[in-house]
Amino acid sequence: MVKDARIAQIGFLLLFLLLGLSSRDWTIRPELLATVGISCLGTQWLTRNLIPRWRGQGAGPWWGVPGWQSAVITALGLCLLLRGNHAGTMALAGSGAIASKSLFRIQDKHFFNPANFGIILALVLTPDAWVSPGQWGTQAWYFLLFIAAGGIVLRWVGRWDTSMVFLGTYGALEAIRTVLLGWTVDVYFHKLMSGSLLLFALFMVTDPRSIPNAKQARWIWAGAIAWLTFLLQEQLFISTGMFWALFFLAPLTPLLDFLWSAPRFTWQSLGRGFSLKPLN
Amino acid sequence: MKMQLNGIGKKAIALLLAVFLCLGLTPSALAFCGFFVAQIDANLFNEASQVIIVRDGDRTVLTMANDYQGAAEDFALVVPVPVLLEEDQVNVGDPAVLQRLDEYSAPRLVEYFDSNPCHPPRPRAAPMPAPAMMEMDAGAVAESDRSLGVTIEAEFSVGEYDILILSAQESTGLETWLRQNNYRIPTGASAVLQPYIRQNFKFFVAKVNLEEFKAGESQNLRPLMMAYESPRFMLPIRLGMLNAQGEQDLIIYLITRNGQVELTNYRTVKIPSEFDVPEFVQDEFPDFYQAAFQKAYERERKEVGFLEYAWDMSWCDPCAANPLTPDELRKAGVFWLGETSANQRRPNPPGGGAVDAFITRLHVRYGRDRFPEDLAFQTTGNRQIFQGRYIIRRPYRGEMKCDAAADYRAQVRDRQEREANQLVSVTGWSKTDVFRKIDWFTEPSQPRPWWRNLWDRR
Numbered sequence: 034m035v036k037d038a039r040i041a042q043i044g045f046l047l048l049f050l051l052l053g054l055s056s057r058d059w060t061i062r063p064e065l066l067a068t069v070g071i072s073c074l075g076t077q078w079l080t081r082n083l084i085p086r087w088r089g090q091g092a093g094p095w096w097g098v099p100g101w102q103s104a105v106i107t108a109l110g111l112c113l114l115l116r117g118n119h120a121g122t123m124a125l126a127g128s129g130a131i132a133s134k135s136l137f138r139i140q141d142k143h144f145f146n147p148a149n150f151g152i153i154l155a156l157v158l159t160p161d162a163w164v165s166p167g168q169w170g171t172q173a174w175y176f177l178l179f180i181a182a183g184g185i186v187l188r189w190v191g192r193w194d195t196s197m198v199f200l201g202t203y204g205a206l207e208a209i210r211t212v213l214l215g216w217t218v219d220v221y222f223h224k225l226m227s228g229s230l231l232l233f234a235l236f237m238v239t240d241p242r243s244i245p246n247a248k249q250a251r252w253i254w255a256g257a258i259a260w261l262t263f264l265l266q267e268q269l270f271i272s273t274g275m276f277w278a279l280f281f282l283a284p285l286t287p288l289l290d291f292l293w294s295a296p297r298f299t300w301q302s303l304g305r306g307f308s309l310k311p312l313n
Numbered sequence: 314m315k316m317q318l319n320g321i322g323k324k325a326i327a328l329l330l331a332v333f334l335c336l337g338l339t340p341s342a343l344a345f346c347g348f349f350v351a352q353i354d355a356n357l358f359n360e361a362s363q364v365i366i367v368r369d370g371d372r373t374v375l376t377m378a379n380d381y382q383g384a385a386e387d388f389a390l391v392v393p394v395p396v397l398l399e400e401d402q403v404n405v406g407d408p409a410v411l412q413r414l415d416e417y418s419a420p421r422l423v424e425y426f427d428s429n430p431c432h433p434p435r436p437r438a439a440p441m442p443a444p445a446m447m448e449m450d451a452g453a454v455a456e457s458d459r460s461l462g463v464t465i466e467a468e469f470s471v472g473e474y475d476i477l478i479l480s481a482q483e484s485t486g487l488e489t490w491l492r493q494n495n496y497r498i499p500t501g502a503s504a505v506l507q508p509y510i511r512q513n514f515k516f517f518v519a520k521v522n523l524e525e526f527k528a529g530e531s532q533n534l535r536p537l538m539m540a541y542e543s544p545r546f547m548l549p550i551r552l553g554m555l556n557a558q559g560e561q562d563l564i565i566y567l568i569t570r571n572g573q574v575e576l577t578n579y580r581t582v583k584i585p586s587e588f589d590v591p592e593f594v595q596d597e598f599p600d601f602y603q604a605a606f607q608k609a610y611e612r613e614r615k616e617v618g619f620l621e622y623a624w625d626m627s628w629c630d631p632c633a634a635n636p637l638t639p640d641e642l643r644k645a646g647v648f649w650l651g652e653t654s655a656n657q658r659r660p661n662p663p664g665g666g667a668v669d670a671f672i673t674r675l676h677v678r679y680g681r682d683r684f685p686e687d688l689a690f691q692t693t694g695n696r697q698i699f700q701g702r703y704i705i706r707r708p709y710r711g712e713m714k715c716d717a718a719a720d721y722r723a724q725v726r727d728r729q730e731r732e733a734n735q736l737v738s739v740t741g742w743s744k745t746d747v748f749r750k751i752d753w754f755t756e757p758s759q760p761r762p763w764w765r766n767l768w769d770r771r
Contacts, residue, residue: 058580161696213511224578269544270544
């Protein structure tokens with residue numbers, strides 16, 4: 034029995050990566066995947082073990098990587114989404130993603146989604162990074178797989194509502210646009226069946242550690258991201274609009290947490306009924 | 314179907330070039346070389362439209378090849394365009410450039426010759442030569458129109474074409490206007506025109522000016538080119554699906570400075586490439602490629618765009634045709650060559666050499682049911698090269714008198730069988746036919762009894 038939602042998430046992301054590599058014609062170079070993995074875990078080790086140890090706060094063995102599950106999730110997210118030509122680009126994204134958790138904190142909570150931060154960092158700072166929104170296609174089989182896998186993880190962490198608000202808002206805005214422009218309904222479904230959109234909605238917008246704690250705050254937040262995504266994609270024709278929307282609106286998290294207070298999410302709080310060691 | 318390959322001069326150049334490249338290679342690098350023997354061309358696919366899109370930032374040059382076969386007076390073209398075009402933004406192109414692009418980027422067949430197994434060549438260890446560089450020489454608005462909500466924004470002639478740029482308020486008005494002005498548009502057009510009108514697209518409408526056409530030297534209608542700036546990187550395909558039956562082929566040559574272009578709302582999939590094929594494929598290469606394409610298209614559920622070529626335009630290996638010269642690239646719409654403005658990222662080296670252009674050739678076979686949306690693209694930093702390349706390995710058929718010959722024969726037999734099976738799986742051709750057409754190296758013999766190995770007898 035898997036006792037940590039993050040392990041389930043790692044399993045699903047790994048499955049998606051293997052599926053993508055084997056059946057979606059991706060040409061991903063293994064050395065770039067390794068670079069992402071090493072840079073994420075290395076930075077996690079640096080920020081969660083070495084630096085605290087240097088400050089005299091460390092505990093556990095020197096080689097331990099506290100919170101390695103989160104670093105692996107970030108690494109898998111980057112492997113699934115980010116493409117580049119050079120190892121340096123991937124290393125920048127991996128280490129930047131993990132470092133953002135320590136650098137951008139308000140009241141001891143990070144507000145950027147680490148993988149999203151890494152993607153934006155690589156897109157802005159390097160000439161060779163890109164994200165392929167069309168890489169999953171629009172096949173129903175993948176749609177069901179993502180929904181099922183996302184459903185399991187999100188029910189577990191209690192963030193199913195966030196995905197639904199995001200998809201509902203985005204779907205409604207696209208529906209209004211389709212009706213106003215007079216496109217046929219298959220155009221609408223083709224847009225919404227995008228595997229990339231679904232993965233984003235189920236596995237990126239819902240990171241329980243960086244999004245607002247209170248339910249109402251999460252709804253407003255997810256709705257705002259959906260609206261900005263729609264605006265960037267349909268008005269400014271930026272095909273990677275969702276990543277930019279999440280990046281720009283992530284700093285709203287501390288504000289929303291201030292307005293609606295709720296207990297902060299911890300992975301350990303999910304473990305009731307199981308004997309779990311504290312992880313981070 | 315048309316084949317225009319075996320021009321002797323072109324073939325000779327290609328052969329010379331391939332020889333030149335091969336001589337300097339280490340044996341392990343040989344896989345990326347070979348003698349160019351054949352290519353397919355875009356005309357192979359019935360009714361394949363060809364489009365060139367050159368893009369850098371928001372700047373776009375779109376060239377539409379005109380493969381129209383009917384009477385010139387019946388020709389009419391209606392294309393939604395994202396911006397209002399003025400006269401000097403429209404031009405006629407050179408059809409030869411499209412053909413050059415096609416030849417340069419077409420899937421290709423190469424061949425290698427086995428050496429005599431009794432006299433194996435010494436390994437060559439010279440460094441790989443620099444990539445082969447080719448020479449680099451350098452209005453009046455009528456009242457009725459207004460009532461239909463149609464405005465003629467611009468009206469001008471370019472080459473043999475009379476061009477109108479229309480804007481419209483309602484699709485039914487536009488449909489009526491087009492009919493009143495003798496454009497035969499298919500029924501149901503207004504439903505498809507409407508989304509474009511509401512997104513503030515303009516309509517580029519072209520007709521042939523018969524006097525100009527007859528006075529001109531060209532027998533065929535030339536490609537139409539338009540240059541504009543728009544954040545939309547897309548190609549409208551919905552209008553074209555109205556009057557076409559079934560599936561259509563579209564070949565898009567996308568030229569950028571950064572790297573590959575991919576579709577953002579459909580998957581971009583590489584065509585099957587880089588495998589050995591039996592020798593007889595040389596005579597049937599167009600059929601082979603068509604069958605392989607169709608098989609891949611069906612395997613991908615008819616809903617993807619295929620990548621046929623992605624290459625830095627400074628070179629090619631092997632070359633199906635020489636890379637385009639800077640002059641030809643300019644004719645294809647590459648507007649940044651020779652630019653010296655401050656926003657130029659990579660300067661063009663003086664005196665030719667590397668040229669700052671990366672080509673992506675996409676082949677999209679689309680039907681109304683699987684391609685509901687217009688094609689949307691994005692430029693990526695991906696500079697990985699790719700080509701449709703198929704390899705014939707010619708066995709050594711001369712006299713062989715040595716112990717190694719028996720092993721060699723067995724190897725070639727195995728290889729031929731592998732090639733045959735691969736061909737069957739890639740094309741869906743009948744196994745019997747494929748096996749019958751192969752010039753088997755040795756006569757098919759009875760399987761070697763297992764006891765001979767035990768006694769170690771030949």
